[in-house]
Amino acid sequence: MRTTTHEHAEHAFTAVPESVAQARTFTTRTLAAWHLDEGRADDIRLCVSELASNAVEHGTHGIGTGGVFRLRIDADDRHVRVEVEDDDPLATPRVRPESEEATGGRGMAIVASLATAWGFENCASGGGKAVWSDFVTG
Numbered sequence: 001m002r003t004t005t006h007e008h009a010e011h012a013f014t015a016v017p018e019s020v021a022q023a024r025t026f027t028t029r030t031l032a033a034w035h036l037d038e039g040r041a042d043d044i045r046l047c048v049s050e051l052a053s054n055a056v057e058h059g060t061h062g063i064g065t066g067g068v069f070r071l072r073i074d075a076d077d078r079h080v081r082v083e084v085e086d087d088d089p090l091a092t093p094r095v096r097p098e099s100e101e102a103t104g105g106r107g108m109a110i111v112a113s114l115a116t117a118w119g120f121e122n123c124a125s126g127g128g129k130a131v132w133s134d135f136v137t138g
Contacts, residue, residue: 006075010071040137054108085123085129115133
């Protein structure tokens with residue numbers, strides 16, 4: 001009989017631009033501790049960067065307002081799920097149409113292209129939303 005390993009880690013970050021790098025570092029260390037630092041690790045880190053950037057810029061009622069976002073990482077033998085929760089239930093993520101003139105707005109397109117699946121849901125407490133991405137790893 002095969003046993004399934006379940007791992008969970010989470011951390012709260014202040015919604016400032018510097019926290020995006022901290023979230024990426026947290027992800028790198030977590031995946032390494034779980035021996036998942038190869039394979040999809042680069043895709044997972046990039047998606048964490050995009051989701052954290054969106055939380056800082058769009059999901060915490062403005063940069064520098066003292067908002068917080070929470071990063072959760074869950075893994076089992078075949079999947080990794082990352083989830084970034086912020087405090088704004090109205091700023092919903094979407095993939096924008098491609099534009100050569102645009103200087104931003106490609107984050108969710110990157111997530112959609114790298115993750116096996118992605119989406120968002122309102123938090124049960126009603127105070128925000130969680131944007132998630134799943135990765136098949138095994």
